[in-house]
Amino acid sequence: MGIVGVRRALAITVLGLMLAGLTLSGCSEAVDGARAVQTRIGRLHQVVDVDVTTPGTERTAAITVTYDDSVDQPSVLAGLVAAVVEVADGLKYPAYPLTLVPATEPASTLTIGGAFPRPAVEDAVLTTWFTLTGALLGSVGYVAGPDGERITVDSAGGAAHDLAEVQRIGHGTARTTWVFRAGTATFTMGGRVRPADLGLFQAVQRNAGVEGQPVWARGWQLDRRSGHVRLDLDLAFGDAGPTLGQLTVARYGRTLAPLAHNSLIALDRSRQRAWLTLHSGDDTFAAWASGQTPGRGRDPLGRGWDVWLVQQAAGVS
Numbered sequence: 001m002g003i004v005g006v007r008r009a010l011a012i013t014v015l016g017l018m019l020a021g022l023t024l025s026g027c028s029e030a031v032d033g034a035r036a037v038q039t040r041i042g043r044l045h046q047v048v049d050v051d052v053t054t055p056g057t058e059r060t061a062a063i064t065v066t067y068d069d070s071v072d073q074p075s076v077l078a079g080l081v082a083a084v085v086e087v088a089d090g091l092k093y094p095a096y097p098l099t100l101v102p103a104t105e106p107a108s109t110l111t112i113g114g115a116f117p118r119p120a121v122e123d124a125v126l127t128t129w130f131t132l133t134g135a136l137l138g139s140v141g142y143v144a145g146p147d148g149e150r151i152t153v154d155s156a157g158g159a160a161h162d163l164a165e166v167q168r169i170g171h172g173t174a175r176t177t178w179v180f181r182a183g184t185a186t187f188t189m190g191g192r193v194r195p196a197d198l199g200l201f202q203a204v205q206r207n208a209g210v211e212g213q214p215v216w217a218r219g220w221q222l223d224r225r226s227g228h229v230r231l232d233l234d235l236a237f238g239d240a241g242p243t244l245g246q247l248t249v250a251r252y253g254r255t256l257a258p259l260a261h262n263s264l265i266a267l268d269r270s271r272q273r274a275w276l277t278l279h280s281g282d283d284t285f286a287a288w289a290s291g292q293t294p295g296r297g298r299d300p301l302g303r304g305w306d307v308w309l310v311q312q313a314a315g316v317s
Helices: 003-042 074-091 119-135 156-169 195-207 249-268 305-314
Strands: 045-051 064-068 097-102 109-114 139-147 148-154 176-182 185-189 215-224 229-237 274-282 283-289
Touching: 003 045, 074 097, 109 119, 119 139, 119 148, 119 156, 119 195, 119 229, 148 156, 156 185, 156 195, 176 274, 176 283, 185 195, 185 283, 195 215, 195 249, 215 249, 215 283, 249 274, 249 305, 274 305, 283 305
Parallel strands: 064 097, 109 139, 148 176, 185 215, 229 274
Antiparallel strands: 045 064, 097 109, 139 148, 176 185, 215 229, 274 283
């Protein structure tokens, strides 16, 4: 290699070392900054535990604070939030979501921005948080952001109770999404929980059946919005399920008829546009939409389930 080549190689090497040094320096400063924020927040009264994420190329800034049982009302929690924000701002920690966890109920979390845009929003969110965690059996995951709020309630066997409680509480706007989880079942809806929602949930839950029956729903997803309702059933068949070719109307139509019929009745009671999908694992073999003719190509094997579902729906209306 000539002198020019050696000089070029040395220059590239030196530049690479300088850039690496700057990168390491930047990482070190970010780590030190996150540690400083974590240490300061950890010293705050009422803080049991705190985790402050070091922001980088693959993860964003985030702060999680676990608070003790002396934080027993919205105003007290508001004071703690203000103290956390003051520490983070004072140490120039970048924009972050703040997650609050009650030590007495560690499965529940409230996630908000680094600061509330208006005092009224802060009051509403924190009041709702205490109302829900105080009334519901299941854990609450409450995410409040500028685009709306998503509230997930993981209730297991107490989902019907929690649905009724949320309907009684009356919280919800067009910017609210509710997600109720009961084992492998999920019910998602927008706005306020209505009395009819509880009836719909219970009807689908009763109809799902239990393991050991000729056919049952091992999991289901129910979605209710302002203008429609959707139900997706993941079905299991006895001890050994049929192969794709065996799952035909001729073989299983009579077995599936009660479950499909009752599902369609439940959807019809919502008085909204409705969709029903039946699948077993990855095999989506039947789909129906109110007021629509069966679509072509949904079942590549052409087993006739879509037409069969239309016939079942005709017996409901």
